Amino acid sequence: MPAVVRLSLRGLVLAGLVMGATVTTAQADVVPGGEGTGSETQVEGDRKGENISATAGAVVFDRTRNGAGEAAGPVTAAARWTPPACYYAPKYTPDQLQKHLEPIWEAESTGYQWDAAQRDRYVKGHPYTDFNKDKADEGYWWDSYVTAGREGQPGALDCDKPIFWVDENNDPPADIPQAVTPEILAQLAYAEIRVPSTEVDLAPEGTTKVNLPTWAWLDAAQFKPVSVTASVPLLGIEATTTAEPVSVEIEPGTPDAETYPASGVCDIRNGRIGEPYAKGKADGTPPCGVKYLRSSGDDSYELTATVTWKIEWTGTGGAGGDLPDGDFGATQDVVVQEIQAINR
Known part of the structure; x- marks a missing residue:
């Protein structure tokens, strides 16, 4: 967890004057008033009429351990929960x-x-x-x-x-539940979490046959824990929110199908989701996959793979706990053909 240094307000203001009222953070996002995006942001102390104290009192996001890439996206929390x-x-x-x-x-x-x-x-x-x-x-x-x-x-x-x-080193009034704390920071970091896409590898790939078990698996190298740290340097508080994949649910895109396992939920075991198909397994039952019972005709079925991520946080002073699980899914087209019989 990144170290946090507590500075006095006067020290921060003077530091801003010495630096020309400019703060630069590499691979972190300084967000005055919760604004701004990107992994590297330069915040000028006088931007939009704000000055160095507003910048110093802002939330800073460290996304260096977050998911990345064009296909990465935010998780959707269970039970319609949202960060503040x-x-x-x-x-x-x-x-x-x-x-x-x-x-x-x-x-x-x-x-x-x-x-x-x-x-x-x-x-x-x-x-x-x-x-x-x-x-x-x-x-x-x-x-x-x-x-x-x-x-x-x-x-x-x-x-x-x-x-x-609020006096320096004092807590804000107890009747203001939205006052920033490590737990609030953890919730704000939750909204910044990005996880990789969940398009699965299939065998047969792209086109399969009716009543033929189709194996499904995900590249385990992509599905590692990701985290975002949010902090308020002026207050010396921070929280790190971590998302870890725990399962993937396969939805075939049609009721005319069976999933493996029957629930459609494939647990992550030993860092792997499902099992890659290998020669000689054609007659076996995949630990994660689907069997289509009807042809898709001239069209295709839209298979959806949704990964569930368990989300936890730790913060200043030993605080921490669980946050609602998050889901992130992706769809892909699967063509299902009838097995052609040859009469002699």
Whole structure:
């Protein structure tokens, strides 16, 4: 697991000034506010009006141990579970919050009553005074972020708490369940997991015969555990989410077929899914495969192979546990022909 270094907010701001307010990460994705994609991203401290503290307080994804390639894709969680659509994390220093809010108040676009309530909250001591400038070296202002790709989806606007202060090295208020923690990071990393395609090798390949057992297997070299680490360097917390393949389900694409085993679910054994066909096994029963009972005619059947991935996480302070299993599948066409009998 990558090491995490805890730095003070002042140290991070000064570091950003020394570096020209630019942070570069190799093979990792710094995501201010949960935005941005790619395995290598350069984040400028002043981009979109954000500055180095927002970058430092952002979620960083390390995808160096993730699945890759054009055919790789995200898993679909069981029971319609999804990672959080929004969360809270550090965003502003006192000066930055002032620069963010005062133009809004001066524009008077949000109404006098709302503006007055905001000034009362952040300036006039109910509960904060002068944006907490007297505590500038002791903590950060936290605000909500929308998870990348979840904009406009249900839950994206659920993080509607007003901007709040958290002292450095303290936990956020207990009544804010979406405040970023190792477990929240693990869930965000879940959404970044990519696993390889599940197109199976078949024997016979492409075209098979009615009532002939067709062997199916998957290249075990592709089906190894993958993982993504999410961290917030400013807080010194992280979590690694790992997906490990456990089984593949074969769906023939027609009810006129039998699967091996009868459930259609082939467990992964000794790092292998199914068994490659070899000469001399034609009369045997494949440990993973299908037997079609009717010709596909001038068309083909669409066979689907779906791999189930067991997903676990570990995080800062020894935290960890299970997350919902994830599925990822692919389809392929199989032509099934009648066995031609020759009459003499």
